[in-house]
Amino acid sequence: MKRRSFLLMGSAAILWSPSLFAQERREQVEVVVIGAGGAGLAAAIVAADAGARVIVLEKMPVVGGNTQLAAGGMNAAGTRVQSGKGIKDEWQWMYEDTMKGGRNRNQPELVEIMTKGSAGAVEWLEGLGAQIPGIVRSGGARADRTHQPVGGPTFGPYITRVLLDNVVRRKVPVRRNSKVVEILQKPDGAMRGVVVQDRRGGLYTIETQAIVIASGGYGSNPKRVAELRPDLANFTSTGQPGTTGDAIDLASRIGAEVFDLDQIQIHPTQAVGAKTLISETVRGAGAILVNRDGKRFVNEVTTRDKASAAVLAQKGRTAFLVFDEGVKGSMSMMEGYFHLGLVREATTLEALAARCGIDAANLASTVEAYNRYQAQKHDAEFERDDMARPIARPSYYAIEVNPGIHFTMGGIRINGRTQVMSRDKRALPGLYAAGEVTGGVHGANRLGGNAMTALFTFGPIAGREAASYAKTGRS
């Protein structure tokens, strides 16, 4: 992206900024949403329902961001789905799990809002027409609380469609190929508008009272990742190419505080040779992880940071997810991994081992021991407490995996009302942020399923606050 620089005109130097070239074409709305992922679409729906004139700007040619890719689902505690299935869970447990998973680096106020609001967020989505009656467990959770649709598409494409239908129904324009390249302020610091770059590179201004930044993370920005975390320099990303974090810089340039940018999550199970994430819920459904020696080496459903470190410590820095027909048949998303050619299969464990270059004798005894632990409900080796089913029904399957960059925990500092906070600890009037672009919710490590919870708790808050500010001029 073009950065501010000095242009030399004759002997005079003037500050270059995109707004200098965006004078001619102007539009006016009350709320601009930057980014058409889950947080942005949720904010737009709520802002429109509050009576604001809203526009969503998306830099990519397609909408959905990383939200579109979410495969596992959304965490929530104390939902009707859980109680219908006899699952006991409370927001306080989810709060404790989230803080523990994030190594207490999380901002407690934000975690409380998210976990307390999680069941309500599911109801809000249901009110928009979503049905997410399936439930599984993700790593680091003490209860089955990852909600997902049953049959049909996985969570991300499904929920994106529901949100988009609702946005369209409210006649909110979602403008693709429209990258926000500058945030404009009035002399008193309040928001004035944004400069947008269209698909041909042309610049124009949209004037607005309130802005919601919902532009996602920066996991697909290798340069930024390498600067922040040289140890992750050669890792590939599981995210879409637009996940580059440029709006973090826009906010920072007008005084927003950004923090924890080096807190970057790697996900333990990205398919080797492909940028495809193998969802944590595959392990939740009963898959185990083995190394080339045919041995398990970690509690497969531990948090992502620990599982990733364990995979990287194995020979070749990869491992194999091993599962059977029972696991395969329990989840529809599995079909996608087969279609993409990521799965090796065989009718016996020995043949599967030979196909993968795994020690066959060890693999057979590892699976036998695991099945015993599963039957006894006690994993004597790794204390895995969630073992959904044995690995006993042929055919047998394996996917070779290694860790990939998955989620960025750092970002823009917000308060509980999603107001963007300045470096000198003031709320920037009219500026809000929600979703992966914000820092503080997930601390040092995000739990699987919690990103969606954050989108659908903080996204609606941002929409409501932005609309209210646009209408009243008061924060």
Ligand SMILES: Cc1cc2nc3c(=O)[nH]c(=O)nc-3n(C[C@H](O)[C@H](O)[C@H](O)COP(=O)(O)OP(=O)(O)OC[C@H]3O[C@@H](n4cnc5c(N)ncnc54)[C@H](O)[C@@H]3O)c2cc1C
């Ligand atoms: C493969 C994969 C699977 C995942 N599975 C799960 C899961 O099952 N459960 C879970 O909780 N989390 C999951 N996550 C994490 C989760 O998907 C993301 O954290 C979440 O979707 C981010 O939502 P968002 O709305 O903040 O951003 P996004 O959905 O990424 O949307 C941001 C949008 O803003 C656009 N944008 C960026 N900059 C600009 C700009 N300057 N101008 C205009 N537009 C801009 C981007 O192109 C993008 O479309 C997964 C992530 C990946 C990569």
